[in-house]
Structures are given as C-alpha cells and as structure tokens.
Amino acid sequence: MKRISFKTNFILTVIFVIGSGFMLLWASNSLGDYWARIITLMAIYGIMATSYTLVNGVTGIFSLGHAGFIAVGAYTAALLTLPIQQKAMSFFITPLIWPLNSIQMGFLPATIIAGCVAAFAAFLVGYPSLRVTGDYFAIATLAFAEIIRIVIQNSYSVTNGSLGLKGIPPYTTIWWAWGWLLVTLIVLGSFKFSSYGRALRAMSEDTVAARAMGIDVFKHQLMSFVVSGFFAGIGGALYAHWLTTIDPRPTSLGIMLTFFVLIMIVVGGLGSLSGAVLGAVFFAFSAQWLRIVESPMNFFGLTIPGIPGMSMLIFAVVFILIMLFWRRGIMGRDELSWQYIYNHFSKRVGDQD
Amino acid sequence: MKKTLIMLSVVMLLVSAVFGAGTIKIGVAFPMTGGIAAFGQMTLNGVKVAQSLYPTVLGKKIVLIVADNRSDKTEAANVVSRLIDYNHVKAIIGEIASSHSLAGGSIAERSHVPMLSPASTNPLVTQGKHYVFRACFIDPFQGHVAAVFAYNNLKARTAVVFTDVVQDYSVGLANFFVKDFVAMGGKVYKEFYQSGDQDFSAQLTDALNKHPDVIYVPGYYPEIALMARQARQLGYTGPFLAGDGAEAPELVKIGGAAVNGVYYTSHFNADAPFTEIGKEFVAKYKEMFKESPSALAALGFDSYLLLRNAIKRAGSDEPEKIAAALRHTKHFEGATGYITIDKYGNTIKSAVVNVVKNGKFTYVTTINP
Structure with a gap:
C-alpha cells in the first residue's frame, strides 16, 4: 500500500477546498434562498458535531451537555450584536443591565467572544464533572446543561428570560458558516493528530494504561472539553444569527439539540471529524429532502394526501438501517483523507483482479 | 437507488403539474407533529372550513400548501423559507406559537411575503415588521x-x-x-x-x-x-x-x-358567536368535524378570510399588494368579531370572557378595545 506524500496531500486538499468554495458560490447563487439556508445550516451543524465528537468520540468521555455551551455561545453573541434600539424594545419587562444595553459590535469579534465565554463555561462545568467518569459524567453534564438553560430562563435582566431574544441581525451567510467550519476542522484536525490528540485517543482506549504511560488524564480531558466548548460556542453564535431569534425552551436550545448532534456524530462515526461533518450534512439535508413524502402526491390520477410526520418515520428507519449495516457509523473512527480514499480505491481494484 | 431517484423526480414533476395557472397558492405553516401538534390540527380544521365555504378569489382557486414545522423553532424558519422559495406561495397563514412566528416572521419579512399568524399573541411578533400580521389580539x-x-x-x-x-x-x-x-x-x-x-x-x-x-x-x-x-x-x-x-x-x-x-x-365562544359569519362557521364546522369549534379553529378560519379579503381588495395576488391591503383591513367581519388591523400589523378587536359553569364553557361578556 502506497503512502500519499505530504505534498500531494496538501495540494489535493487545497484544490478540494477551492473546489468546494466554487461549489458553494454556485449553490448560493443558483439554488435559491431556501437551499442556501439549508446549506448554511449544514455547516452550523457541522461545527456543533465536530466539536461534540472531540469529546464523545476522540476523548471517549460521554458528555450530554453540548447544548448548554451552544446556548451560552448563542446568547453571548446575540447580546453583543443586537442593535441597541432592538434591545430596548425586546426587554420590555425588565430592562437590560449595563453595559450590555449600550454595546453593539461586529459579527466576528462577537463570535470569538462567544466562543471564549462558552469555553469558560465548559471549564467551569468540566472541572468538577471530570472527577467522575462514565455514566456519572453523562448525568453530571446533562444536569449542568439544564442548569445553564434554567439560569438563562430566569435571568430576565440579562437574557430576557423565557421571552427570548429576537431581531438578531441575520449575519450568518454560507461563507461565514462554511468558513468557520473550515477553521474548526483545521484546528480540531491539528489537535487530534498532535501529541495531545494521540494522548486523548490512548485514554479513550484504556484510561488506566494511558495513566501508566504518564498521561495526565484529567488535564487532557479538561483541555479537550474546553476546546470543544469553544467551538460549540462558535456554532451557537452562528446558529443565533442564522435563526435571528433564540429562546431557552427545552425544544430549542435544550436537550433535544444535544440529541440531534449526538445522532449526527453517531451516524457519521464516533471519533471521526469528517464523519461528524458527513453526519451533519446528511441530517440537515434529509430532514428537508424527506418533506417530499409529506406533500400530496399524484400518481397518474391517483392522489395521495400528504401525511404529516411521515418524513420523521422514514428518518428513523434510515437511521436504524445505518446502525444495522454500518455499526460504527459511516466513517467509523477513520478520517476521510486522501489516503483513505486511495486505500479504498486500490482495494476495490485489487478485489476485481 | 437510481430507480428511486428517477421515480421521485417523476413524482415531483407530477406534483408541480397539479398546481398550474388559475390558482393562488397560500402556504400554511403549522405544527402538525410534535409537542403542540394539537394546536396546529385545530387551527387547520378552521382554515379548511373557510376554504370549503370560500374556495375562490378573483376567479382563481385558492390552493393551500400545508408545511409541518414539527413544533421546532429551526424548522419553523425552514418551512417559511421553503414555502416562499420552493413552493412560491403568495402569502402564508402561519406559525401558531409566538416563538415559531418570531423565527418564521423574519424570513417572511426579508422575502417581502405577507405572513398572517392566527394565534401568536406575543407583541414582539409583529414589532418592527411590515409583512407580519395576526388575526388574534395581543397579550x-x-x-x-x-x-x-x-x-x-x-x-x-x-x-x-x-x-x-x-x-x-x-x-x-x-x-x-x-x-x-x-x-x-x-x-x-x-x-x-x-x-x-x-x-x-x-x-x-x-x-x-x-x-x-x-x-x-x-x-x-x-x-x-x-x-x-x-x-x-x-x-x-x-x-x-x-x-x-x-x-x-x-x-x-x-x-x-x-x-x-x-x-x-x-377569542371566541362557539355557543355565542356575535357575527353572522360566525354562525355560518359554527354550523359548517359542526357539519364537517362533528364537534364544536375551538377558539383556535375560529382564528384559523378568520386568518384565511382576512387573506382572501386582502387579495380581493388588492385585486392582485402579488405579495406586496396583499400586504398593503392587509394593513388597511378595517372593520372586517370575521367569526371572532370585527377585525381592524393597525399600522403595526396588530389586530384591534373585542375579547370574550367565558366561565366554567357545571363543566361547560359558558359565555359571560364581551369587552371592546
């Protein structure tokens, strides 16, 4: 089996990124507003999924708190970019506290600050929670995510409580979303294949053995958790400026969102960054595409009325089939690299001979 | 796989062939599944009653395209975008919950397509918007x-x-x-x-x-x-x-x-409708669904009629003109009372007070704005 050299790899990747850029340019110009929105959503889900798989897949600790960090990022960014006049209108029960009521900044700094605040939240949650492992850790993070949501729900003077925020400027375009996804992939990819990343993978295989090798398990887990929190915050910021309104309901920024992202990474393959992106793209695309089965159909004069909910049924069946036939998700733990494609391709040719 | 794809595209072609000329497409963005599916179902029943009573406007047939927002905020935005960009509807009756209307409303506003919510009472829904309206009163x-x-x-x-x-x-x-x-x-x-x-x-x-x-x-x-x-x-x-x-x-x-x-x-009491059209609505609803209509059904009914009336007055099915006509709705007779829409897109109309008496919802009084 031939190894693809670094140079070929690099050139192919650059060509791929530029090619994808042109694809997106084409999509944003000719596919219409609706699909442009969905393609943007794919990248936002992609960021949420890759950052989640860093904790759940690569590090191998099962967290259920991802939506909490997404919510922190979404609220931070939204509060920073909301026009001052809009803030005065929305906070009609309790006015917004100083200094948030007089700040308005650009999208990029707001997104980065959102990431940092979410990372800090991840540190606060991770520091005590990482003392426990396994199911206990899952429960602890789930509880912390709920606490974050309930704090948001009750802090009327900061987050407008259950009334939520509205009128957030629609800054998130295809370019912002996919650009941030590219940044996320570069950073998380380098992280995964650095010595830290190898330590994380060693821990996910066997914590005791990794500790015996001299790896500081707690420190590495906390680091992965904080990095994941940062990109969850970025994802949340993009999401808020995509949807233009956020609220702390369990169905919008609560446990349901965590489960959606969990579905994406499990379908894509736990521990694979490219798998997480594939899972996210698949999730966002099929949720919309399957709407076809819900609209009334006409088979040669025979009209079948649309059944609402039919698409979710098919969605569930597709996921069960994927889990039956690809038990480790689409990508398993592999990355969709040029080497991976080359290996698959040469294997297939070999089989035919 | 290829076969299914071809099949599906054929189906899609046929579907698009059904909606030809001579129709006006109106989108309906309701939660038909998920947590608040019951609300979507009730309101849709009211819309259907209105459609069966008044199926045409300007000599064209009104076609309703129902899109399910799955009681989910992300999908609430997506369905409005889909209805406008993919189904090319002229106006939207839509979004029941206020939080969904906020998400969908910003899309309608950007695309300049009027969106009329039957039941979102939160004042923020129409605030600062020119293409978002409602059939109900505000909180x-x-x-x-x-x-x-x-x-x-x-x-x-x-x-x-x-x-x-x-x-x-x-x-x-x-x-x-x-x-x-x-x-x-x-x-x-x-x-x-x-x-x-x-x-x-x-x-x-x-x-x-x-x-x-x-x-x-x-x-x-x-x-x-x-x-x-x-x-x-x-x-x-x-x-x-x-x-x-x-x-x-x-x-x-x-x-x-x-x-x-x-x-x-x-908004309404089925036992004491105070307009003629309200009586007509209650009778038709009982005939179609064998039960008394809820307030949500009455609001769905009124949403459809408000839109139809706006299209009639605009004399056109252009979204811009429908929105302008909707903004000038004055003393319109609906099932839930006489409706006037102010320049903010809010509805001015009377409210009903009911009381539970021996397990029945009984009409008490009407309070005017």
Whole structure:
C-alpha cells in the first residue's frame, strides 16, 4: 500500500477546498434562498458535531451537555450584536443591565467572544464533572446543561428570560458558516493528530494504561472539553444569527439539540471529524429532502394526501438501517483523507483482479 | 437507488403539474407533529372550513400548501423559507406559537411575503415588521381585558397573580395585567410557578393569607386545573381568572368541580358567536368535524378570510399588494368579531370572557378595545 506524500496531500486538499468554495458560490447563487439556508445550516451543524465528537468520540468521555455551551455561545453573541434600539424594545419587562444595553459590535469579534465565554463555561462545568467518569459524567453534564438553560430562563435582566431574544441581525451567510467550519476542522484536525490528540485517543482506549504511560488524564480531558466548548460556542453564535431569534425552551436550545448532534456524530462515526461533518450534512439535508413524502402526491390520477410526520418515520428507519449495516457509523473512527480514499480505491481494484 | 431517484423526480414533476395557472397558492405553516401538534390540527380544521365555504378569489382557486414545522423553532424558519422559495406561495397563514412566528416572521419579512399568524399573541411578533400580521389580539390587550373584567365585573380590589416563569406568554400577560390593575387602583401580590409543577400548596397558602378577591393565573390548563383543586381544598371560594391558555376540555377533565368559577379571556365562544359569519362557521364546522369549534379553529378560519379579503381588495395576488391591503383591513367581519388591523400589523378587536359553569364553557361578556 502506497503512502500519499505530504505534498500531494496538501495540494489535493487545497484544490478540494477551492473546489468546494466554487461549489458553494454556485449553490448560493443558483439554488435559491431556501437551499442556501439549508446549506448554511449544514455547516452550523457541522461545527456543533465536530466539536461534540472531540469529546464523545476522540476523548471517549460521554458528555450530554453540548447544548448548554451552544446556548451560552448563542446568547453571548446575540447580546453583543443586537442593535441597541432592538434591545430596548425586546426587554420590555425588565430592562437590560449595563453595559450590555449600550454595546453593539461586529459579527466576528462577537463570535470569538462567544466562543471564549462558552469555553469558560465548559471549564467551569468540566472541572468538577471530570472527577467522575462514565455514566456519572453523562448525568453530571446533562444536569449542568439544564442548569445553564434554567439560569438563562430566569435571568430576565440579562437574557430576557423565557421571552427570548429576537431581531438578531441575520449575519450568518454560507461563507461565514462554511468558513468557520473550515477553521474548526483545521484546528480540531491539528489537535487530534498532535501529541495531545494521540494522548486523548490512548485514554479513550484504556484510561488506566494511558495513566501508566504518564498521561495526565484529567488535564487532557479538561483541555479537550474546553476546546470543544469553544467551538460549540462558535456554532451557537452562528446558529443565533442564522435563526435571528433564540429562546431557552427545552425544544430549542435544550436537550433535544444535544440529541440531534449526538445522532449526527453517531451516524457519521464516533471519533471521526469528517464523519461528524458527513453526519451533519446528511441530517440537515434529509430532514428537508424527506418533506417530499409529506406533500400530496399524484400518481397518474391517483392522489395521495400528504401525511404529516411521515418524513420523521422514514428518518428513523434510515437511521436504524445505518446502525444495522454500518455499526460504527459511516466513517467509523477513520478520517476521510486522501489516503483513505486511495486505500479504498486500490482495494476495490485489487478485489476485481 | 437510481430507480428511486428517477421515480421521485417523476413524482415531483407530477406534483408541480397539479398546481398550474388559475390558482393562488397560500402556504400554511403549522405544527402538525410534535409537542403542540394539537394546536396546529385545530387551527387547520378552521382554515379548511373557510376554504370549503370560500374556495375562490378573483376567479382563481385558492390552493393551500400545508408545511409541518414539527413544533421546532429551526424548522419553523425552514418551512417559511421553503414555502416562499420552493413552493412560491403568495402569502402564508402561519406559525401558531409566538416563538415559531418570531423565527418564521423574519424570513417572511426579508422575502417581502405577507405572513398572517392566527394565534401568536406575543407583541414582539409583529414589532418592527411590515409583512407580519395576526388575526388574534395581543397579550397587552388580553391582560388589559382581564384587569378591566376583574376590577369592574368581579369588583375585585386585591388580586394575586400566579406567573408561570417559563412561559413567555404567561410572563407577558401577568405583566400587563399587573400594570393595568394597579393603574385602576387595585392591589396586586405575585406568586410564581413553572409548567409541570404538581403541588401549589405553598404558594396558595401564602396567597390566601392576603385574602384576594380574585386569583389571576395566566398559564396553561394543566396547572390551572390542579391549582383550582388545591385552592378549593384550602378553602378558597372566590373566582379564578385566566387567559386563553385555559381553554381546553382537559381543564374540566383534570379539575372536575373545582374549576367551576374559572373565568378566562378568550377569542371566541362557539355557543355565542356575535357575527353572522360566525354562525355560518359554527354550523359548517359542526357539519364537517362533528364537534364544536375551538377558539383556535375560529382564528384559523378568520386568518384565511382576512387573506382572501386582502387579495380581493388588492385585486392582485402579488405579495406586496396583499400586504398593503392587509394593513388597511378595517372593520372586517370575521367569526371572532370585527377585525381592524393597525399600522403595526396588530389586530384591534373585542375579547370574550367565558366561565366554567357545571363543566361547560359558558359565555359571560364581551369587552371592546
């Protein structure tokens, strides 16, 4: 089996990124507003999924708190970019506290600050929670995510409580979303294949053995958790400026969102960054595409009325089939690299001979 | 796989062939599945009754395209985008929950397609928007009506307000009630609870120590029913007052005899429709669905008629002109009363106060703006 050299790899990747850029340019110009929105959503889900798989897949600790960090990022960014006049209108029960009521900044700094605040939240949650492992850790993070949501729900003077925020400027375009996804992939990819990343993978295989090798398990887990929190915050910021309104309901920024992202990474393959992106793209695309089965159909004069909910049924069946036939998700733990494609391709040719 | 793809594209072609010329497409973005699917279903029934009574406008057939937002906020935005960009609808009846209307409304606003919400009462929904309208009254008005009714009709001077802190609807309504009730000279004490709470004895004991003339609970029916039961056990005999969230048959099922004497502000009462068209609606609804229409069904009915009326007055099915005509709706006769839409896209119309009497929702009075 031939190894693809670094140079070929690099050139192919650059060509791929530029090619994808042109694809997106084409999509944003000719596919219409609706699909442009969905393609943007794919990248936002992609960021949420890759950052989640860093904790759940690569590090191998099962967290259920991802939506909490997404919510922190979404609220931070939204509060920073909301026009001052809009803030005065929305906070009609309790006015917004100083200094948030007089700040308005650009999208990029707001997104980065959102990431940092979410990372800090991840540190606060991770520091005590990482003392426990396994199911206990899952429960602890789930509880912390709920606490974050309930704090948001009750802090009327900061987050407008259950009334939520509205009128957030629609800054998130295809370019912002996919650009941030590219940044996320570069950073998380380098992280995964650095010595830290190898330590994380060693821990996910066997914590005791990794500790015996001299790896500081707690420190590495906390680091992965904080990095994941940062990109969850970025994802949340993009999401808020995509949807233009956020609220702390369990169905919008609560446990349901965590489960959606969990579905994406499990379908894509736990521990694979490219798998997480594939899972996210698949999730966002099929949720919309399957709407076809819900609209009334006409088979040669025979009209079948649309059944609402039919698409979710098919969605569930597709996921069960994927889990039956690809038990480790689409990508398993592999990355969709040029080497991976080359290996698959040469294997297939070999089989035919 | 290829075969299925070809099949599907054939199906899609056929579907698009059905909607040809001579029709006006109106999108319906409702929650048909998920947590609040019941609301979507009820409202859609009302829309369907309106369509069967008035199927055409400007000599063209009105085609409804129903899109399910799955009771999800992300999807609420996506379906509006889909209806406008993929189905090319001229106007949208849509989004029931206020939080969904906020998400969908910003898309409609950007695409300059009018969106008429049947039941989103949160004032933020239409605020600052030119293409978002509603068929229902807003929370400040409902809170105002409750305050006026409590002060004038119930002769209450001391009220205890129970706020469901997790529902924006409840927080808004409580806030406006308190403002108006205090301005009229009443005295208000506040208590708090959350959706899903089962036991209210602590708050109720505290509340009853204040000897209230009325307890105002602008929440949803499960908690109101439980609260009424527990309050009666603690010896409270006075009236309860609630918002339109109380209106569900389950209120009586859970509350039993305890909910007798629960007053609530609402949009409509099927037993006392105050317009001719309202009577027509109730009769047709009973014929089609073999039951009495809910307030949501009446609002769905009115949404369809408001849009149809706007298209008729605009003399065109261009979204811009429909929106302009909608903004100039004056004294329109709907099932829920006479409707005027102001320049902010809000509806000015009268509210109904009902009471639970022997397990039945009985009409009490109408309060005009």
